[in-house]
Amino acid sequence: MTMRVYNTLSREKEMFEPVVPGKVGMYLCGPTVYKPAHIGHAVGPIIFDSIKRYLVYKGYSVHWVVNVTDVEDKIIVEAEKRGVDVMELARDLERQYVDGLARLGVRSIDAMPRASEHIGGMIEHIQGLIERGYAYVVGGDVYFDVSKDKDYGKLSNRKQEEQLSGTRDGLVDKGKRNPGDFALWKAAKAEEPDAVKYESPWGKGRPGWHIECSVMAAKLLGVTFDIHGGGMDLIFPHHENEIAQSESLTDKPFSKFWLHHGLTRFNTKKISKSDADMARVMVDLQLNNLLAKHPAELLRFLILSSHYRAPIDFSPETLEAAGKGLGTFHRLFERLERVIGASPYKAEKRIEQVRDQANGPVAAAFLDEVLGDQVRFLEAMDDDFNTAAAIGVLFDMAGRVNRFIEQTRLETKRDEAAAVLASGGATTLIFLGRLLGLFEQAPETQSVGGDELTGELVKLLIDVRAMARKSKQFEIGDEVRKRLDGLGILLEDRADGTLWRRK
RNA sequence: GGCCGCGUACCCAAGUGGUUCAAGGGGACGGAUUGCAAAUCCGUUAUUCGUCGGUUCGAAUCCGACCGCGGCCUCCA
Incomplete structure (x- = not known):
């Protein structure tokens, strides 16, 4: 049976044929680690984990990469705000994220490369783009020149000219040739911590947002690989720019299939951090808090209960x-x-x-x-x-x-x-x-909470109730059941005895 | 303003041209079972798929317009 997969690039379902028969390389855009992950950050990994499980079942050998962006403006700002070391913050959040994913059954990621560990490759990539005339240096910054890339916009179906109308104040900044040009390398600012100042041919600085994915994907999966994915909100500019900077250097297709999953919502609105309404519920939507309240299997089940491209209202x-x-x-x-x-x-x-x-x-x-x-x-x-x-x-x-x-x-x-x-x-x-990553093990039911005494007490009540029922004193039995129900404990009378479980 | 997506029953949610195409879950209601419940099983709950037109022998499914919701165009899974 052949598989059909929706490809954002063509906006159609296509027959799934990997670049190399029998082998699949897939890349999922992971988080920028500057704040605790929320449930939306788990959607991509859960879907890709299920996809990988299925592809492996179908006989493919699959290599799955999820990046961690640990060099980025927002991390610097957040670390400054908290008064902690940038890299410590990044590592800490990364650890929490990986732990959360593991609990959700996402254990099949083969590599989680960090941006900070591939700076050299990014510099080489950028140099290559400059040599080929796709990028230019302004001061200590390097920009990608979108006007040089003829098929720029093919993923998001945007034309550069049409984008201009959306240009707002302050967007046309320092020395860009076109407003749509994006940073490949950003010059360091004096007040920034040394930890994020990397040496480069253009002076100290750090990579722009998109370049890490292009470089790490190519390094770990090859110049052309099979599946690249992420949330719908990454189509533009992130993935569009990845394609531009990758294909302009190699003249080869970057990823064959582009998969984008729907965004998680709360009250019909995308889970984001900028909304005041959202800010109130944000803590509840954090992955670690949800996992503390609900079984991981349930979160996974809920996410997989709708199609991955549809939005999920949480x-x-x-x-x-x-x-x-x-x-x-x-x-x-x-x-x-x-x-x-x-x-x-x-x-x-x-x-x-x-x-x-x-x-x-x-x-x-x-x-x-x-x-x-x-x-x-x-x-x-x-x-x-x-x-x-x-x-x-x-x-x-x-x-x-x-x-x-x-x-x-x-x-x-x-x-x-x-x-x-x-x-x-x-x-x-x-x-x-x-x-789908479900039913991996029996859920904790009878002994929920791990409180032995509770279990013994319930058993005691069940025994007493059984005696009452045996002598047809149903009012007593029903009273016990009713009171237990009020405490969130359900009884099930069966031919071979009474079972109990929490509601 | 440009681009993209969505709108299926009380709620959630599959289905993108035609033999169960109106899945499945939650809820509700009836029945079996039970001392009564719970659990389980059986049955009922959309002649209709945002609205209005069009294409077609035939459309929830294609086309057009409109209405509503959301996303992106600036950081975002």
Whole structure:
């Protein structure tokens, strides 16, 4: 099955063919580390991590690079404001970011190069552009001359002349030939810390914003690689400028595919730091704070529940609804463990490996349906990594396994073949979910909070309640259940005992 | 002003020309099950896809206009 991927460059879905057969190089624009990451900063990594998992499943050898921009104006300003060392601030924020991503299941990044460690390569690149006449020096600054680049604007579909009308006061600064020219190298200012003053042929200074990506991508992935991605807001000017400065030096295509994901919103507005309304909720939207309040799997699930190019409106309501949906899977896996006595998280045999257990029409139908679901899941992923549709299939599968358990009365009747089949269905479901980074391990449920005493006390109440119910004193039993419910604890009476979990 | 994207049920959200194309989730309501619940299963909840036109044998899906929302053009995932 071939994959189709939407390419911003052509504004169409294209057949996915890597530059080198069997190998995929992908680059995602990572953060500028000057403030704690928010949920929006996790969207790209989660999607790319899922893409990588899927490509690996399809048999590709994938190399994935995420940059860290640790030399930039805003970091200098922020460090100054906090009275801390620039590089310390950058490292600290980078560490927090990487930790957050790891918790979200993003563990497949192969390299995270830092801008500060590739200054030499950037200087070489800039020199090459000057020699070829694409860049010019003004004082200690170096600018890229967009008028020399004939196809400038091809990614964002902009014409330079039309941009002029948007030019505002102060934009036409010091010695630029065209307002659209952008800095490749910025001369150091006297008051800036030494840590960000790098020697160059043009005097002390530091690289402009876009050059690090061009240089690090080429170094780690080759002059032309397969997939370059980031948020929609990076299309212009960041990615446009990357293309300009890369292709003007090499005369070869930079990235073959450009993938841009939708921006995360809150109350229909992009999560940004400049809005007063947004400033109030900003702390809650920080990655570390969200991870403290919600399971990482849920955040990941929510993000993958809509297509990557669509914007996600992030709110407590959407989180709650997603949490309920996700709970369906967790309860199914618990149910299976209870019925079969083995955790589906550890089971290895997928449905096609136990097809010989399907005797009888009910089992045969179940087998067919699950096999069909598997195909539908893969088709969804093949079509521009449609994780939203893929998750829809996972819900169908959960319903099927539950139904099969009901139909075969597995909970009360011993049926080895049916049990193996049900387990195979759930294992398939888990296997597919894991391509999205979901269901990696059983969620902490019963022992939430790690408070042993709570567990013992609830058990005690359940036992007392069972005694009451046995002697038909239901009012007492119901009172216990009601009071526990008020404390956020739900009881489930089953034939083989009472289960509890937190709401 | 220029460029780009979006507008599908009460909410979220797939679907970009035609045999289940109106998925899936949340919510609500009915039924099975349960002492009652919970969980699970079954069923109902958009003859209609922002509005108005057009193309077509046929459109949520293509074209045009309009309305609304958002993004970029300045730092931004």
